[in-house]
Amino acid sequence: MSKLKLTEEVWGRSPAGRDVRRFTLVSPTxxxxxxxxxxxxxxxxxxxxRGEWDEITLGxxxxxxxxxxxxxxxxxxxxxxxxxxxxxxRFSLxxxxYRLPLNGGPNTLHGGPRGFDQHDWDARAEATDDALSVTLTRRSPDGEEGFPGALDVSVTYRLDADGTLDLLYRAVTDRPTVVNLTNHTYWNLRGDRDVLDHVLELPAARFVPVRADMIPTGDLTGVAGTPLDFRTPQPVGARIGGDHEQLRLAGGYDHTFVLEGEPDAGGLRRAAHLSEPGLGRTLEVWTSEPGVQFYSGNFLTGQPGRGARPYPRRWGLCLETQHYPDSPNQPQFPSTRLDPGEAYRSHTRYRFGIAPD
Incomplete structure (x- = not known):
C-alpha cells in the first residue's frame, strides 16, 4: 500500500474570478x-x-x-x-x-509588474505508488509584459516516495524570445527566528558581481578571499555585515553564484546545501541551471505571514536556480534565447533531511 497521499481543495477565488485550487502532496518525510x-x-x-513536523517556508x-x-x-x-x-x-533579438515595463527601479524584475506569479494556471494532478505530481500549464500570449512570442509553459511539481521534490519546467514558443524560469520560495528551516545561524554551502568558485542598480557588471569574479566564499559551510550571518562593496550594494547577499563542473547522469549539478544546527533540518538543491541566486531576505519588512506572525528582515532566504541576470544584454553569459522548434527545459531537485546530533 502506497504511503503517498494527494489531496485537492478550492482555496479561494482569484482576481479573475477563477477557483484557486491547492494540492497537497504528502510523503512519509x-x-x-x-x-x-x-x-x-x-x-x-x-x-x-525530534520527530516534530513544522513549516519551513514563508507564506x-x-x-x-x-x-x-x-x-x-x-x-x-x-x-x-x-x-x-x-x-x-530593454533587450534585442x-x-x-523590445521594451518591457519597469517594476524594479530602473529595471524589469521577475517578468514585469504582472509576471507568471500573478496569473491563473490550469492544473492536473496525478498519483502513482511511487510519486505524486501536479502539472501547471498556461499560454503566455505574444506581447505579454512586452515579451515576444506566444509561450506555452508547463511546470511539474513531483514528490517521490523518498521525499525528493522535483520541479520540471518546459516551454515552447512561436517566435524568438527569452526565457528564464525559477521558483522564489523563502526557506527557514526553524521558523522561530531569522536565518542568520543557518549554515550554507555553495559549491561555486565564482559569482556574478553587480552594480548599484543590481545589474551585472558583465564579469564573473572569484569568491576566494571574500565574504561570498561559501565553498566550505558558513553561517549565513557570519560575514553578512562585512565591509565589502558587493554586500553594501545589495544590502547583504543577493547574488548569482556560478555552478560549474560535470553534472550527474541526470544532468544536475549540486547547487546548495543548507542546514539549521539547532533542530537539524537540512535542504540540498540540485539543478540543470548554470547559476543559483542566493538572496538573504534583505528587503523583508515585517509583513505578517502565517498566523499573523511578522516576517522581519532576513527571516527567510532564497536559493533560486536560474540563468544569470540580464543575460539578454550580456552576450558573454549563457544564452536565454528560445527559438521556434526548440524546447526550453529546466530541472531543479530539492532533497530534505535531518543532520545527526
Missing amino acids: VQVAVMSYGGVITSVRTPDR YDEAAPYFDRTTASFFGALIGRYGNRIAGG GAQA
Missing part, C-alpha cells in the same frame, strides 16, 4: 502544497531531529494575500518569463528591439 494561482509553493513541512494561511505582490514578496512564486533583472527593461 515531506509535505508540499502548491496552488494553481501563480504556481506558488504555499507550504513545505518536514520533521526535525500565508489563505490564497488572497498572494494576489498582492507588495506584501507577498514573491513568497513561493513561479517566476517568469524572466527571473531576476533585465537592465532598463537580432535587429529587433
Whole structure:
C-alpha cells in the first residue's frame, strides 16, 4: 500500500474570478502544497531531529494575500518569463528591439509588474505508488509584459516516495524570445527566528558581481578571499555585515553564484546545501541551471505571514536556480534565447533531511 497521499481543495477565488485550487502532496518525510494561482509553493513541512513536523517556508494561511505582490514578496512564486533583472527593461533579438515595463527601479524584475506569479494556471494532478505530481500549464500570449512570442509553459511539481521534490519546467514558443524560469520560495528551516545561524554551502568558485542598480557588471569574479566564499559551510550571518562593496550594494547577499563542473547522469549539478544546527533540518538543491541566486531576505519588512506572525528582515532566504541576470544584454553569459522548434527545459531537485546530533 502506497504511503503517498494527494489531496485537492478550492482555496479561494482569484482576481479573475477563477477557483484557486491547492494540492497537497504528502510523503512519509515531506509535505508540499502548491496552488494553481501563480504556481506558488504555499507550504513545505518536514520533521526535525525530534520527530516534530513544522513549516519551513514563508507564506500565508489563505490564497488572497498572494494576489498582492507588495506584501507577498514573491513568497513561493513561479517566476517568469524572466527571473531576476533585465537592465532598463530593454533587450534585442537580432535587429529587433523590445521594451518591457519597469517594476524594479530602473529595471524589469521577475517578468514585469504582472509576471507568471500573478496569473491563473490550469492544473492536473496525478498519483502513482511511487510519486505524486501536479502539472501547471498556461499560454503566455505574444506581447505579454512586452515579451515576444506566444509561450506555452508547463511546470511539474513531483514528490517521490523518498521525499525528493522535483520541479520540471518546459516551454515552447512561436517566435524568438527569452526565457528564464525559477521558483522564489523563502526557506527557514526553524521558523522561530531569522536565518542568520543557518549554515550554507555553495559549491561555486565564482559569482556574478553587480552594480548599484543590481545589474551585472558583465564579469564573473572569484569568491576566494571574500565574504561570498561559501565553498566550505558558513553561517549565513557570519560575514553578512562585512565591509565589502558587493554586500553594501545589495544590502547583504543577493547574488548569482556560478555552478560549474560535470553534472550527474541526470544532468544536475549540486547547487546548495543548507542546514539549521539547532533542530537539524537540512535542504540540498540540485539543478540543470548554470547559476543559483542566493538572496538573504534583505528587503523583508515585517509583513505578517502565517498566523499573523511578522516576517522581519532576513527571516527567510532564497536559493533560486536560474540563468544569470540580464543575460539578454550580456552576450558573454549563457544564452536565454528560445527559438521556434526548440524546447526550453529546466530541472531543479530539492532533497530534505535531518543532520545527526
